[in-house]
Amino acid sequence: MADIWQAIRAITPGDxxxxxPACGYxxxxxxxxxxxxxxxLVILICPECGARFDTGWMVPDGRSA
Ligand SMILES: [Zn+2]
Structure with a gap:
């Protein structure tokens, strides 16, 4: 699990x-x-280079209560 988190960069989206930001796609x-x-946690993945970004967006898990 630790390796998964290390590969994700936190970002603050603008407008x-x-x-x-990694490859310019x-x-x-x-x-x-x-x-x-x-x-x-919503993770964005660049379809060109595979870089992953953490926007801080959270969504509820509707299947576990
Ligand atoms: Zn990229």
Missing amino acids: EFRVC KLGFHTSLLRTEGGL
């Missing part, structure tokens, strides 16, 4: 977060969800 991101104690 728009569309360009990958300009057409947006894929998304994945990473389980945390507080819910599911």
